[in-house]
Amino acid sequence: MVHPLRGQTAVVGVGLTKFGDLPGKTHLELLAEASYAALDDAGLKLTDVDGLFVSSMGRVFHPLQVAEYLGVKPSAIDGTNVGGSAFVNAIQHAAMALHNGVCNVALIAYGSTSRSDRKSGTPRVGGNPNAGVMYQSEYKPMLPVGSYALVANRYMHEYGMTRDQLSSVAVTFRKWAQLNPRAEMRGPLTIEDVSRARMICDPFTLYDCCLVSDAGAALVMTRADRARSLKQKPVYMLGIGSGTSHDQIAQLADFTVTACAMSGPRAFGMAGLKPKDVDVIEVYDAFSINPILFLEDLGFVKKGEGGAFFTEGHAAPGGKLPVNTNGGGMSCVHPGMYGMFVSIEAVEQLRGNTGARQVEGAEVALANGNGGLLSNQSTAIFGTAATLGAEARTTKRASAKKVVKKAAKKAAKKAPKKAVKKAAKKSAKKAAKKVAKKVAKKAPKKAVKKAVKKTAKKAKRR
Amino acid sequence: MAETGTTFAADGAEKQFRDGLNRGEFNIQQCASCKKHVFYPRTLCTNCGSPKLVWKRAAGTGTVYSTSTERYKPEAGGDKNIAVVQLDEGPRMLTRITDIAPADVKIGMRVTAHIGEADGIKLIYFRKA
Numbered sequence: 001m002v003h004p005l006r007g008q009t010a011v012v013g014v015g016l017t018k019f020g021d022l023p024g025k026t027h028l029e030l031l032a033e034a035s036y037a038a039l040d041d042a043g044l045k046l047t048d049v050d051g052l053f054v055s056s057m058g059r060v061f062h063p064l065q066v067a068e069y070l071g072v073k074p075s076a077i078d079g080t081n082v083g084g085s086a087f088v089n090a091i092q093h094a095a096m097a098l099h100n101g102v103c104n105v106a107l108i109a110y111g112s113t114s115r116s117d118r119k120s121g122t123p124r125v126g127g128n129p130n131a132g133v134m135y136q137s138e139y140k141p142m143l144p145v146g147s148y149a150l151v152a153n154r155y156m157h158e159y160g161m162t163r164d165q166l167s168s169v170a171v172t173f174r175k176w177a178q179l180n181p182r183a184e185m186r187g188p189l190t191i192e193d194v195s196r197a198r199m200i201c202d203p204f205t206l207y208d209c210c211l212v213s214d215a216g217a218a219l220v221m222t223r224a225d226r227a228r229s230l231k232q233k234p235v236y237m238l239g240i241g242s243g244t245s246h247d248q249i250a251q252l253a254d255f256t257v258t259a260c261a262m263s264g265p266r267a268f269g270m271a272g273l274k275p276k277d278v279d280v281i282e283v284y285d286a287f288s289i290n291p292i293l294f295l296e297d298l299g300f301v302k303k304g305e306g307g308a309f310f311t312e313g314h315a316a317p318g319g320k321l322p323v324n325t326n327g328g329g330m331s332c333v334h335p336g337m338y339g340m341f342v343s344i345e346a347v348e349q350l351r352g353n354t355g356a357r358q359v360e361g362a363e364v365a366l367a368n369g370n371g372g373l374l375s376n377q378s379t380a381i382f383g384t385a386a387t388l389g390a391e392a393r394t395t396k397r398a399s400a401k402k403v404v405k406k407a408a409k410k411a412a413k414k415a416p417k418k419a420v421k422k423a424a425k426k427s428a429k430k431a432a433k434k435v436a437k438k439v440a441k442k443a444p445k446k447a448v449k450k451a452v453k454k455t456a457k458k459a460k461r462r
Numbered sequence: 463m464a465e466t467g468t469t470f471a472a473d474g475a476e477k478q479f480r481d482g483l484n485r486g487e488f489n490i491q492q493c494a495s496c497k498k499h500v501f502y503p504r505t506l507c508t509n510c511g512s513p514k515l516v517w518k519r520a521a522g523t524g525t526v527y528s529t530s531t532e533r534y535k536p537e538a539g540g541d542k543n544i545a546v547v548q549l550d551e552g553p554r555m556l557t558r559i560t561d562i563a564p565a566d567v568k569i570g571m572r573v574t575a576h577i578g579e580a581d582g583i584k585l586i587y588f589r590k591a
């Protein structure tokens with residue numbers, strides 16, 4: 001059954017401010033500038049906005065402040081803060097509100113003066129978000145970097161990932177940044193540069209950590225029917241999943257598995273897609289270990305092989321699975337909470353607007369936001385018009401079916417058990433059942449049943 | 463409406479734990495229903511939801527699950543260890559391993575607990591067993 005939210009809403013506008021040092025602006029001014037740009041992009045006006053989805057690191061009444069500042073009187077308002085992933089998580093809330101008619105034009109927006117505040121020593125409103133967390137903050141750990149470092153060390157211990165493999169993450173994103181004129185860091189960067197840089201918190205050096213920027217970003221969503229009458233080619237929300245595993249880092253059950261293992265299947269389940277259907281990925285790279293864990297937990301790479309995946313260049317320009325095509329939080333921009341930017345780059349890729357860094361023929365994009373200390377993962381899957389409806393992704397699906405059919409034929413001819421297993425592995429649950437049925441006619445029943453059961457189990461686990 | 467009645471003691475788990483620490487005890491909760499240990503102190507078992515959490519003295523022994531060195535300049539106090547220890551009862555906790563150079567703390571190292579103090583608050587630290 002198709003999920004009721006699949007393809008029912010769309011991103012119709014995206015807006016970005018300048019990135020970097022913007023000492024003459026407040027966070028609300030940056031948020032307003034980006035909102036204006038996103039609405040202009042969509043061909044909508046601020047007066048059309050009746051849904052407001054914002055989040056601030058420390059400002060308790062932030063949604064009220066933004067509504068007042070913009071002069072918006074929203075019928076749906078939300079300020080859920082699950083960390084930097086809040087803006088991907090907000091897509092779930094916005095989609096539900098839009099689909100159910102609680103609002104008609106949803107604005108998701110963010111502005112931050114993180115870099116200028118750090119330079120001028122302006123204390124963060126609301127203080128440190130990790131303060132007052134009993135059994136963690138009393139030890140005064142170096143946060144957030146320390147928690148990610150503990151995770152990285154455990155991962156390296158269990159899977160033997162090397163320091164240089166970790167460095168290839170930052171190097172990969174720098175290569176993408178070099179293709180993005182908006183990216184803040186575009187100079188050359190080598191594995192040695194990263195591995196030998198000043199140590200911050202073992203194993204992380206300076207280049208394993210994201211940037212601190214001033215920036216604003218905004219995204220506008222409507223229901224799909226309205227989206228088709230607006231200025232831009234709509235980018236449809238096919239699937240959204242949220243996963244929460246813990247707050248303080250010591251409570252993460254397994255340091256090598258993130259909540260992407262929950263958010264991913266939820267998003268893919270809603271979208272009715274599999275990792276192999278995704279053409280381009282944008283993930284929140286607060287620290288270099290993140291993309292490795294996320295790609296594994298979302299089902300793109302086998303557990304323990306994430307480091308090698310980056311080292312071998314698969315995520316880099318020209319690779320088989322482009323990751324963080326804007327340069328990411330490590331080389332493009334990172335204003336305290338980066339969640340907005342994964343979605344915006346995903347949308348730009350599906351519009352085909354990204355110039356030198358464009359992934360040719362991208363139809364499905366995945367955006368993953370990370371929040372807190374790896375605490376919340378929010379995964380959004382976007383698609384072009386070609387991914388909607390019954391004819392969705394006919395080409396790829398057809399070819400997958402063909403492979404299955406071929407395998408089934410072979411299986412029927414030769415050793416049924418082995419081939420069925422192979423075919424089942426390659427295909428989705430449904431397709432496998434079909435194949436098994438066909439083969440069952442010719443092959444011993446018991447063996448087929450066994451193969452089907454195994455496939456079903458695998459599908460469930462995914 | 464269901465009332466909490468006598469299910470919960472007058473003092474919450476947090477105060478009971480801190481009172482114990484101030485007496486020099488490292489106590490841990492065990493669920494009477496599912497037998498799992500719980501740390502940090504809770505009101506309800508995080509495994510099964512039961513309110514029947516019973517205090518017992520922690521063994522005070524464990525294994526380093528992960529470790530890192532926070533790099534600080536000498537004038538800021540120098541490098542510091544930060545670690546997550548898996549208690550022999552099962553739960554994990556954030557802590558610092560003391561009386562050892564930060565770089566010498568290794569994953570898998572056996573450690574024992576001791577009670578220290580920071581800013582007037584009693585805290586549990588570990589040292590190499």
Ligand SMILES: [Zn+2]
Pocket residue numbers: 493494495496497498507508509510511512
């Ligand atoms: Zn229990």
